[in-house]
Amino acid sequence: MPLERCTVLLVVWVLASGCAARLPRILCTRQGGDSWHELRSAHFRVRSHLELEESKRLVRELEAQRRILRRYWNDTVDPPGETEVLLVRASSTLDEFSGGRAEPHFTQFTERGPQLVLSGASAVPYFMKKEEFEDPLPILRHELAHLLSHYILLRQPRWLAEGLAEYLEMADVQEASGEVLFGMAYKDTLVYLRDAGGRVPDLESLWAWDEQSLHRREARLYRASAWAWVHYLLNEHPERFADFQARLARAEDPRRAWEAAFQGVEDLRNPFQNYLRRPQLSTRAVALPPLSTEEPTVRDMGCAEVFALRGQLHLEIPGQSPVGERVAAAAREVDRALHEDPANAEALVLKARLVPEPAQRLDLALKLAWAHPESGQAWALLGRALAETGASEEDQRHAFQRAEQLAPDEAEVLGTLARFYARAGPLEKALEAAQHAVRLSPGNPVVLDTCASVLDQLGRCPDSEVMQARALDLLGQGAPRELRAEYERRLTLYQERCRAGAARGAGGGRLPAEP
Numbered sequence: 001m002p003l004e005r006c007t008v009l010l011v012v013w014v015l016a017s018g019c020a021a022r023l024p025r026i027l028c029t030r031q032g033g034d035s036w037h038e039l040r041s042a043h044f045r046v047r048s049h050l051e052l053e054e055s056k057r058l059v060r061e062l063e064a065q066r067r068i069l070r071r072y073w074n075d076t077v078d079p080p081g082e083t084e085v086l087l088v089r090a091s092s093t094l095d096e097f098s099g100g101r102a103e104p105h106f107t108q109f110t111e112r113g114p115q116l117v118l119s120g121a122s123a124v125p126y127f128m129k130k131e132e133f134e135d136p137l138p139i140l141r142h143e144l145a146h147l148l149s150h151y152i153l154l155r156q157p158r159w160l161a162e163g164l165a166e167y168l169e170m171a172d173v174q175e176a177s178g179e180v181l182f183g184m185a186y187k188d189t190l191v192y193l194r195d196a197g198g199r200v201p202d203l204e205s206l207w208a209w210d211e212q213s214l215h216r217r218e219a220r221l222y223r224a225s226a227w228a229w230v231h232y233l234l235n236e237h238p239e240r241f242a243d244f245q246a247r248l249a250r251a252e253d254p255r256r257a258w259e260a261a262f263q264g265v266e267d268l269r270n271p272f273q274n275y276l277r278r279p280q281l282s283t284r285a286v287a288l289p290p291l292s293t294e295e296p297t298v299r300d301m302g303c304a305e306v307f308a309l310r311g312q313l314h315l316e317i318p319g320q321s322p323v324g325e326r327v328a329a330a331a332r333e334v335d336r337a338l339h340e341d342p343a344n345a346e347a348l349v350l351k352a353r354l355v356p357e358p359a360q361r362l363d364l365a366l367k368l369a370w371a372h373p374e375s376g377q378a379w380a381l382l383g384r385a386l387a388e389t390g391a392s393e394e395d396q397r398h399a400f401q402r403a404e405q406l407a408p409d410e411a412e413v414l415g416t417l418a419r420f421y422a423r424a425g426p427l428e429k430a431l432e433a434a435q436h437a438v439r440l441s442p443g444n445p446v447v448l449d450t451c452a453s454v455l456d457q458l459g460r461c462p463d464s465e466v467m468q469a470r471a472l473d474l475l476g477q478g479a480p481r482e483l484r485a486e487y488e489r490r491l492t493l494y495q496e497r498c499r500a501g502a503a504r505g506a507g508g509g510r511l512p513a514e515p
Contacts, residue, residue, distance in 0.1 A: 024093050026310055028303035034089075036301035036309075042292065043079075047309060048087035052298065055087060058118075058136070059296040065140045068180055069148055069168055071286045077152045081409050081440045084115040086313075091119040097310075098319025105139055107146040109443035109474075110316050111412045114150075116143050117317070142169035150443040154251040155473055159206035163226030167234075173288060183283035185231070189224050193276055200276070201225045202269055207255070210476075232275045235282055240265070251466050307337035308346040323480075327354060343371040345378070352381055358388035369399075376407020380416040393424055404433075411441035415450050422454050430454045438467075445474040449487065452494065461498040468494050 026049070027033025034049035039059050043066060048055040062085065070077055088094060094102035094117070104119045118139065145168040149161060170184040193200055201209075201222055206229065209222055233241040240261045247257035262268075301309075311333035314326050321329075331354050337347035345368065352364040362385035368378040383399035400420045407413040414437035421430035434451035441447050448471035455464035468491045475484055 024089060025096060026088070026093060026306065026313070028306040030303055033306070036306050038299045038301055038305075039296040040299075041296040042294065043083060044085050044296075045082050046085040046087060046296070047301065048085075050087050050089065056296060056298070058087060058140075059085075061137065061140055062116075062144070063294075064291045065137065065144055066148070067289050067291055068171060068173065069141060069144055071180055071289055072168060072171070072182055073148070073152055074286075075289075077148050079114070079148065079151045079440075081113055081411070083147065084110070084112060086115070086117045088117075088119045093119065094313070094317050097313040097317040097321075099321030099325075100319055102317060102319065105143055106318065107143045107443075108316070108318070109150075109441050109447075110312075111444070111446070113411045113441045114147055114443065115316075116147065118143065138169040141171055142166065145169065153245060153248045154442065155248050155254050155257075155470055157207060157254045158209045159203075159222070159226040159229065160248075160254075162223050163228075163230035166223060166227035167230045174285075175288075177285075178288045179285045180288050181283045181285050183231070183234070183281060185279075185281050189227065190276070190279065193224055193228055196221060196224075200228075203229060203272075228276060228279075229272065231279065231281060232272050235280050236271065236275065237262070237265070251470060253469070302341065304337045304341035304344040304347060307333050307340065308344055308350060311337065311347070311350050330354060343367075345372045345375060349377060349381060352385070358385065361385045362389050374406060376403045376405070376410055376413045379403035379406060380413040383420060384416055387420065387423075396420065397424065409436075409440060411437045411444065411447055414440070415447050418450050418454055422450075422457060427454065427458050431458060443474060445471040445487070448474065449490070452490065456494055456497070459501075461494065461501050465491065465494040465498050 025033070029035055035052075036047065036049050037052055037055060039046040039048065039055055041059050041063050044059060044062050046055065046059050046062070048058075050058070091102050091104035103117075106117050108115050108117075118136075142165045145165040146161060149156060149164060153160070168182065170182075170186065172181040172184045173179075174181060199221065206222065206226055209226075214222060244257055244261035247261060248254060252260075311330040314321075314330040314333065330350065334347050334351045334354065337344050338351065341347070348364055348368040348371070352361045352368065355361055355364065362382075365378070365382040365385040368375070369382045372378045379399050380403035383396050383403060386396045386399060397420075400417055403413050404417055414433045418430045418434035418437060421427065421433060431451075431454050434447075434454045437447045438451050448467050452464045452467035452471060455467055468487065472484075472487045472491055475487060
């Protein structure tokens with residue numbers, strides 16, 4: 001299956017969700033909707049229909065919590081580029097895009113890069129009732145922890161990802177002492193786990209979580225158990241747990257990394273159960289870093305931008321809606337956006353992705369590059385359209401080189417560049433673009449799949465195998481069967497080439513420590 005075909009499948013790949021609701025909706029002001037704003041800070045691009053002052057406060061908190069959580073990893077993680085954030089009043093606002101009951105908050109990697117979605121319901125932690133706890137900071141930390149961990153733990157089983165995010169959401173800022181405490185706990189969570197008794201998932205059940213789709217009530221118990229296991233391992237087996245995470249940071253297979261780190265430890269279940277009854281919840285204090293006081297910039301969004309946003313959400317919000325329905329709904333929103341503003345950049349990009357004919361895509365790409373000559377995305381799209389319509393390699397290269405100049409730090413553009421250089425050469429340029437895209441968007445399976453293909457062409461075994469395994473990890477069980485089968489086929493191919501190379505005494509070079 002061609003890489004471009006895999007990319008299209010990823011755009012419309014969706015996960016499972018729940019029951020439907022209608023209101024409130026994302027509408028522009030002329031339709032009776034709220035005013036929408038785009039706010040930008042050092043690390044975030046936020047689109048919000050909350051009150052402007054509330055939006056500004058949340059942007060400041062995003063920057064502050066990002067800086068605080070980096071201290072957990074001793075400032076070794078500092079993701080490059082910009083993270084998209086969508087702020088909505090309630091999770092039901094997203095129901096029309098998911099085809100059911102939308103998740104109130106989540107982290108994902110779209111074609112454009114990392115994205116956080118936060119709603120009014122995000123103020124309620126997993127184990128607390130709304131009337132008991134309304135502080136939104138734990139959820140901001142939880143989702144930011146998911147985001148940051150992708151940049152340091154290159155492979156991570158779901159139980160570790162969720163357990164670590166739960167652990168970090170309880171970071172406690174001690175302004176008097178100028179410290180941040182990691183390792184605080186919800187007392188209600190401990191009571192909940194003790195009351196659950198034998199229903200608490202053991203570690204083997206948590207390992208199987210990667211391959212399961214759980215009911216929300218059951219998922220709550222799994223998250224609580226994952227949090228408790230992270231606490232237990234940090235307190236009772238700190239050296240082994242650190243070794244396990246270090247191996248994941250080197251992209252080792254998670255199960256093999258666990259077996260190596262915990263070799264010789266035969267029984268964890270009984271000590272864990274004893275720990276739940278009398279936990280030793282030690283905390284770790286680190287110096288509070290300087291926090292930025294810079295105010296975000298603000299720009300009003302017009303109706304065309306709101307319609308384009310709706311088009312993106314139809315394709316990107318996790319849910320059960322069939323792919324065909326999502327594409328048709330997105331196309332309708334894009335047409336409405338272009339009716340409002342024929343030169344709207346995001347609408348033209350989305351339209352070009354949705355049209356079936358290469359000639360139509362080329363026409364739209366030319367319009368986009370003419371209207372927005374400063375857009376690297378426009379030139380990358382033009383290069384792709386030129387390739388699809390059989391234009392000269394010289395014209396393609398000119399478009400892609402222009403894209404590279406204008407957007408040197410956009411993962412989507414870099415992925416397109418990597419695929420061009422993989423076809424036309426030089427392969428070294430393809431690898432440079434692909435690896436930079438991975439650094440920017442390590443949670444996007446398309447980006448990793450592209451990099452694995454380039455590594456394979458360069459004979460970089462076993463690096464291609466490791467990169468493809470990471471891409472397959474990120475697909476999860478909700479991916480289309482056809483796409484999963486293709487990724488598995490490629491992984492098998494790279495593994496066979498590695499074995500054949502080893503039999504001949506040939507070994508590929510290793511990737512740098514940071515991919």
